[in-house]
Amino acid sequence: MSGTGRAGSYRDVLSLPSALRTFVPALLGRLSYGLLPLSLLFTVQESTDSFATAGAAVALFGLTSLSMPYKARLVDRFSQRRVLPVLAVSCSAALVLIASTTTNLALVGLAGLLAPPLGPSMRSNWRLLTEGSPLKERAYALDAVCEESLFLGGPLLVGVLISVVSAPAALGCSAGLMVVGTLAMVTSPVTSHTAAPPTTRQILGPLVIPGLQRILLVIAATAAGISVAYLCVAGVAQRSGSPGAAGYVEAAIGAGSVVGGLLWGRRQHTRPWHVHLGGLIAVLAAGLLTASLVGNLVVLGLVMAAAGVAVAPIFVVSYLAADTVTPPYQRTEASTWINTANNLGSAAGSALTGLTLDRTTPSHGFLGGGVLLALVAVAVRRPTGARWWPRRGGRSGPGPRARRRQ
CATH class of the missing domain: 1.20.1250.20 (MFS general substrate transporter like domains)
Known part of the structure; x- marks a missing residue:
């Protein structure tokens, strides 16, 4: 196929x-x-x-x-x-x-x-x-691209x-x-x-659904890796004597994300979600690992722009996967939990990187972030990942039982 x-x-x-x-x-x-x-x-x-x-x-x-x-x-x-x-x-x-x-x-x-x-x-x-x-996938891609543009x-x-x-x-x-x-x-x-609610309600809502829990874990870990990149870019700019250049490099990441979202939305993707997500996270990992070898800000901007191509598609895939594992009456909330997981992962990654940059170099930070993302990509793409990752048009393995508990 x-x-x-x-x-x-x-x-x-x-x-x-x-x-x-x-x-x-x-x-x-x-x-x-x-x-x-x-x-x-x-x-x-x-x-x-x-x-x-x-x-x-x-x-x-x-x-x-x-x-x-x-x-x-x-x-x-x-x-x-x-x-x-x-x-x-x-x-x-x-x-x-x-x-x-x-x-x-x-x-x-x-x-x-x-x-x-x-x-x-x-x-x-x-x-x-x-x-x-x-x-729907194209609509989500358009939405993600426009949102990225707004924050630029x-x-x-x-x-x-x-x-x-x-x-x-x-x-x-x-x-x-x-x-x-x-x-x-x-x-x-x-x-x-x-959307008609269930007869019994869970305080945690869709968080009790195993498939969504796994999506949120992946998003949080990925966000932590991305936040490492942003702080390390600032570290490289500061050590180069041009702290203001960090803004241009970060804008390059956003521009890459916009381009990536537009390109992603041009096609209807049919492979399993875990395959797509693992591949996209691997692109980010490759970008950070390459950045660990770069000291020039212009080259760093080009590398990070290329890595940023994966950012918007990651969210498109995650929103679609969340739709797959959650019932209609919880999908708006599930989508919001993806944003929350991203924010929490980003905060954790920023805090940890801020502490380590005082004791090491930005190159080591990029290397650590790249290794983290590479491990996440491998974990998501491994063959056993298909057992718990939501399938297109279907549900994750434990999904039906989780839905009945709602």
């Missing part, structure tokens, strides 16, 4: 009924998250004259994002139309208060707790919009707003984008959909 086939065009995806009227506002709302970290950082720093407090505020907002899966569970149960506007308006109000008053960390935490799960909700919409067609362009837009107006104005812009994008998105007919 061929590993790939024609997947239709991106125009086919956007031509689906209600696709544009749902996706464009969703991107507008999700752009707010691209603006938020830097605008919040500098708003709090200006208010308190302390980068320590500003860093704590950003970290607190990120920590409260752990509540995102439970908000997604409300979306699955009661629909986007009923849940997302309440969250968006409340979160935006808290951000406006932060921008216009003396910073209160409790207010920052409240904003994080109320932040709407726009990305997982849009992926839920894609599932509905592509139902009965072969376009968001900091640039914040830089312009801070330079021309102020950091509080940039934070207010983030709040406005969140409200406008969310309210416009929920006018789409697909956002009124709800």
Whole structure:
């Protein structure tokens, strides 16, 4: 069997009924998250004259994002139309208060707790919009590419707003984008959909499903390896006397991810998920291992751009695999857990790398990250991996029993 086939065009995806009227506002709302970290950082720093407090505020907002899966569970149960506007308006109000008053960390935490799960909700919409067609993988690829682009362009837009107006104005812009994008998105007919819940409920939701647990473990380990790369890039730039160049190299990783997502979405992939994921993680591993031999920043940028080609496809494959192992009433929440696993793995990798870079060289960091990713790739691609990894159009081995326990 061929590993790939024609997947239709991106125009086919956007031509689906209600696709544009749902996706464009969703991107507008999700752009707010691209603006938020830097605008919040500098708003709090200006208010308190302390980068320590500003860093704590950003970290607190990120920590409260752990509540995102439970908000997604409300979306699955009661629909986007009923849940997302309440969250968006409340979160935006808290951000406006932060921008216009003396910073209160409790207010920052409240904003994080109320932040709407726009990305997982849009992926839920894609599932509905592509139902009965072969376009879901391409829709997910388009979504991942656009999200990556937002997080590339968001900091640039914040830089312009801070330079021309102020950091509080940039934070207010983030709040406005969140409200406008969310309210416009929920006018789409697909956002009124709800999924029938089971008669008995699990506090942990889809986390009790073994297939999803394994996907999350792989994503967390992969995210840890990717975060090693980002910190080591900064280390190389600093030791080269050009710390600002780290931003260009990191942008190259993002650009590579965009290209990779576009290329991945051009084909309909038919091999098992564990084969695809193992191969993509191996590309990242090869990139980090090669980077451990490179000292020139230009060459490092090219190497990391090539490795970044695998980033967006990894998330596309993971979201599709999560759809396979979870029942319809838990898929928005499952998608959110993938993002949460990524954030936790990234935080762990950053913390560990930050400690080790004080005692060793960035080359050793790249080497360690590459070895970690290589081990993950081997573990995922090994023949026994097919026993627990979700099959295309089917379930993972223990999946049916897990579903009955819901």
